[in-house]
Amino acid sequence: MNLRNQIGLWEVLNPSIYLVSLAPLLAVLLQVGMADSALPALLLATAGVVALQHAVNIFNDLADDRRGADVEKHVSWVRFHRNRTRILLHAGLSVLCGIALGLAALWIADRIILLALAAPLVAVGFLYNWGTRPLGYTAASELVTALAYGPGVFGCLLLVADSHPQTLPFLAGCIACAALAVSVLLAHQPAQVLTDGLAGKRTFAVRHGARAARLTARGLLVLAAAAFILPAPAERSVLAAGLLLTLWLTRQRHLQPGRILMGTWSALSIALLLETTL
Numbered sequence: 001m002n003l004r005n006q007i008g009l010w011e012v013l014n015p016s017i018y019l020v021s022l023a024p025l026l027a028v029l030l031q032v033g034m035a036d037s038a039l040p041a042l043l044l045a046t047a048g049v050v051a052l053q054h055a056v057n058i059f060n061d062l063a064d065d066r067r068g069a070d071v072e073k074h075v076s077w078v079r080f081h082r083n084r085t086r087i088l089l090h091a092g093l094s095v096l097c098g099i100a101l102g103l104a105a106l107w108i109a110d111r112i113i114l115l116a117l118a119a120p121l122v123a124v125g126f127l128y129n130w131g132t133r134p135l136g137y138t139a140a141s142e143l144v145t146a147l148a149y150g151p152g153v154f155g156c157l158l159l160v161a162d163s164h165p166q167t168l169p170f171l172a173g174c175i176a177c178a179a180l181a182v183s184v185l186l187a188h189q190p191a192q193v194l195t196d197g198l199a200g201k202r203t204f205a206v207r208h209g210a211r212a213a214r215l216t217a218r219g220l221l222v223l224a225a226a227a228f229i230l231p232a233p234a235e236r237s238v239l240a241a242g243l244l245l246t247l248w249l250t251r252q253r254h255l256q257p258g259r260i261l262m263g264t265w266s267a268l269s270i271a272l273l274l275e276t277t278l
Contacts, residue, residue, distance in 0.1 A: 012080045017057070019261035020184055021049045024154035024177045026268035027228060028161055031169050033276075038161040041109035045160055048101030049153050052122065055094035059129040060136065062087055067137070067199050095126075109160045117159075121152040137201045145185050150178030168230070176227035179220040180264060184257045186217035221260060228268065 025046040032038070061076040062084075081087045099122075106112050125148050128136040135144050154177040158165050189196070189205035190213050197206045205213035 009080075012075050012077060014075075014258075016258040016261055017184075018050050018053060019265045020149065020181050021053045021153065022046065023180060023261070023265055023268060024049075024149065024157055024173070026265070026272055027154060027173050027176060028157045029272055030228075030268065031158065031165075031173070032161040038109050041105040041111075041160050042157055044101050044108065045105035045157055048098045048105060051094050051098035051101060052125065055091045055098060056125055056128060058087060058091040058094065059126070062091075063129040063134055063136065064199075064201075067201070105160060111160050111163070114156055114159055118152070118156050121148055124148070125152070137199075139202050139207060141202075142182050142185060142204055145181050146178035149181035150174040153177060172227045172230040176224045179224035179227065180260075183217045183220035183224060184260055186213045186220070187257045187260060189213045217260075221264075224264065225267075228264075 025042060028042060029039075058077045061078050065076065065078040077087060077090070081090065102118065102122075106114055106118075124135070124144055128134060128141070128144055135141060151174050154173045155170065158170060158173060186204055189203045190210035193203070193205040193210050193213075196203050203213075204216065208216075
């Protein structure tokens with residue numbers, strides 16, 4: 001039987017992982033409100049971020065397959081397409097969609113100047129999987145992830161909605177989204193520590209051990225929740241409850257990135273709903 005037929009599109013897509021790109025949107029809306037005039041631009045920009053994340057995920061599968069990392073990962077875009085041309089076409093279309101949506105968002109919001117911040121971070125994001133020594137294979141992988149989702153995604157989204165944001169909410173949001181993204185990244189690593197090490201992938205788990213990666217992932221999740229709560233006093237009780245739920249869902253020895261994201265995203269969504277309706 002063809003291996004592609006054994007892997008469903010929904011399975012390889014893994015929708016929950018894209019919540020890491022949606023969480024910054026919810027965090028921004030908690031600060032500026034649902035009625036903000038920049039909402040269409042924020043939605044366009046977030047759709048662009050999701051498209052770019054999708055492209056990076058595909059390139060990541062391709063790089064890992066080429067270098068022998070994640071050999072135990074049977075659900076990947078490489079195994080789904082089984083053709084390099086189709087993989088590159090799929091990734092390329094995602095890149096073009098992401099860039100087009102991002103530019104449209106900046107144009108609508110009259111924030112083209114933000115390209116000076118967004119473009120270099122997008123470029124660094126793609127260097128995560130490209131080159132003779134991709135950033136994803138170095139000790140800088142966690143820092144790149146933090147920069148991409150902190151000042152990259154949250155920072156740019158907030159600046160789309162508010163050209164002069166307050167310093168504390170801006171920094172808190174950047175820290176929260178960066179910590180959440182790195183927590184999810186570290187949660188992936190323990191199961192792949194042996195193959196990553198053999199492939200020369202210098203992940204946090206390879207450098208410091210699987211146990212340290214799990215503990216750090218939990219610590220970063222707590223930091224993310226605290227930073228999300230800080231600029232949203234009216235919703236502190238809801239977000240605090242969401243934090244406890246998320247920690248309970250991730251109490252197992254083996255962290256599940258999907259549970260981290262679902263818990264955090266749910267807490268932010270409920271807080272936003274309450275703020276909008278009450």
